[in-house]
Structures are given as structure tokens and as C-alpha cells.
Amino acid sequence: MHVEDAYAIADITFPYIPGLLSFREGPAIIKAIGNLNKKPDLILFDGQGIAHPSGMGIAAHIGVLLNIPSIGCAKSRLVGDYSGPGNRKGRKTELRYHHKIIGTVLRTRDNVKPLFISPGHLIDMKDSVEVVLKCIGKYRVPEPIRSADSLTGKLKKEMPY
Template identity: 50%
Template sequence: MSDGIRHSWDLTPREAIALQRELAGRVVLRALPRNFRILGASDIGYVKAGERLAAVMLTFSWPDLLPLEAVHAICPVRFPYIPGLLSFREIPPLIEAFEQLKKRPDVLLCDGQGIAHPRKFGLAAHLGLYLGLPTIGCAKKRLCGIHASPPNKKGCSVPLYLDREAVGSVYCSRDNVKPIFVSPGHLCDQKSAERLVARCLGRYRIPEPLRQAHLLATKLRLEISISSNG
């Protein structure tokens, strides 16, 4: 596993965009290892007032997806909401949660975009490069790019293109439901990303590890809201 990069998070939006453009060139796309032991999943839950968030990291054994660890960090929101700069808002809290894990995951599944991003440096790509960890982006909505309509059949997908380059896929995770958007982050390629997401699917639209992370983030968000109002 390669070492991650380090940089300041105290940046203006203009500085953040410049940093994305610089770091995007360091992203490495390659096949995931066939055999690994621990899969991680991350998600963020925002408190209703928008001043704090809950960052969640879960790990699972691979390939049987048995739960191993669940950690979280409650943090103030320190960066404004700007489309395309979500990583500067969410990654610092995710790192705080990540550092609590007793065992580092071999691969991390992120709720967000990988290279399917206007500057090809979405949250999953950024977090993977920062941690030196293979990452996959799996999002419920498209951020950019164009695509054909995928068949409404589980397991079918079509490429997502940005500037005539495939940056991800529009993947049907269940019959007759809205597709999800899968893209490689760092130290991963599209084929590997789609294959892993497919192996993580259960009864629901989103991969089960991300669903579990989302459930915990939602639970923490509600608990914070109740305690703040109490």
C-alpha cells in the first residue's frame, strides 16, 4: 500500500479548486487486489441545523461482509457547501473517524464520487490519495457527465462520460429502480469498482456496507438533534 499525501485543509474555495487540479494528476487507476481481508465503508450524516456532522467509518470482513468495527466522529462543519468541493467539507471528519479504527481497511467504499467529477477528483479519489488507500465512489446522484439510459435490470450498466472519456458507470443495482453511479477513486479501476459494488449488493439499491454506514450516520444525526433540542 502506498503512502498518502498531506496538505492543509484551511483553504479558500479558489485554493481548493487549484489543489484538486494539481492532485488529480496523482490519482492511480489500477485493478484492485483480488484477495484482501477488510472492506471499509464511509458516510456522513448532517445535523438538521447544518452546523455539525457525524462522520462514520465501518469495516467488514471480505468477502463475507461480517461487521468488524464501527467508529464515528462528531465535528463542526468547517467548509461551505459548494458543488464539486464536497471533499473539503467531509474528508477532515472522515479522517478523524478513520484514525479510530484498530485495523485499517484494505479497500474503502465511499458515499460520493470518485473520478466522476468535473476535475476528476471527487471525494473518493481525494480520500484515497490522502490515505494511500484503494477507494471506490458510489453515489446516488450524478454530479457531471453524460450517459445513455441503462437497462432496468440488476447488473446492467452503461458508461458515464466526461469530455468523451469514461469516468464511471451508471449501474442498475436492482430491477426497475433508479441506478447508482460507480466510479474509481484511487488505486482502483472501473472494472474493479463495479465488480466490488456488485458483490456488496443485497436487497437494497445501495451496497450493503454503505447502507449500514448510512443507517449509523442517520442514527447519530438524530441523536445529536435530540440532545441539542433537549
């Protein structure tokens, strides 16, 4: 699996409002994706896909706008109910909202908090979970998301403000 790094610096013009992350961060994300050498085959987001009050979390929203397969991989739940997936790596359970399956609660390491996986665009639930599991290294969070977090941390330290 090849992951390319790219970033963009953009003014934030939309306030932080829970549930509307794509309106705040979306323009910079789209700009960063435009800086890639090649159109990505898939984008893995640190946020929600369809497991969102509106059914359109940041992964779904940006995936639709760019027509690129996308997956939401969140550390916390915005909506829905579930029963524990068990404490072993790979254990999973359905995340349901209004009697509909909107995501998968997935344990990516033994005895750690689960992640909340939901399709964003052009991918189904089963494949979303498989992709996330293939991206797990030594830590709870998939390596592409860890890599992006690391890059943004370094870039923030270099910013003059």
C-alpha cells in the same frame, strides 16, 4: 466481507459548496477512519470518485490522502453523459465526460434508478463495479453505505443540539 463501524464528531468549518464535499466532510471522515481498529483494505464512499468536474470527488480525494483504495458510489450524476443501462440488475453502461470514460452507470436492482460508480484511488473501473455488485443486498444502495447512513442517523438523534 467484514465492515467495521467507526465515527468521529468534528466541527464543520467549510461551507457546503457543490463539488467541494471533501473539504467540508473530509476532516471528519479522516478522523473516523483513524478510529478504526485496522486500516481498511478499501473504502466505499457515498459520493463521486473520478466522475467529478475536477476528476477528484470525495472518494478520489480521501483515497489519495490516505493512500487507500477507494470507490465512489453516487446516487446522482455530477458530470458526464450516458445512455440507459437497461432495467435489469447488473446492467451497466459507460459514463463519459469530454470523450473519456469516467464511470459506470450501474443498475443494482431490477427497475430502480441506477448508481454512478467511479474509481477513487488504487482501483480500476472493472473492479469498482464488481465490488459494488458484491455489496448489494436487498436494496439499491450497497450495504456498507446503508449501514453508515443508519449509524449516522442514530448518532444524529443522540446529539444534544
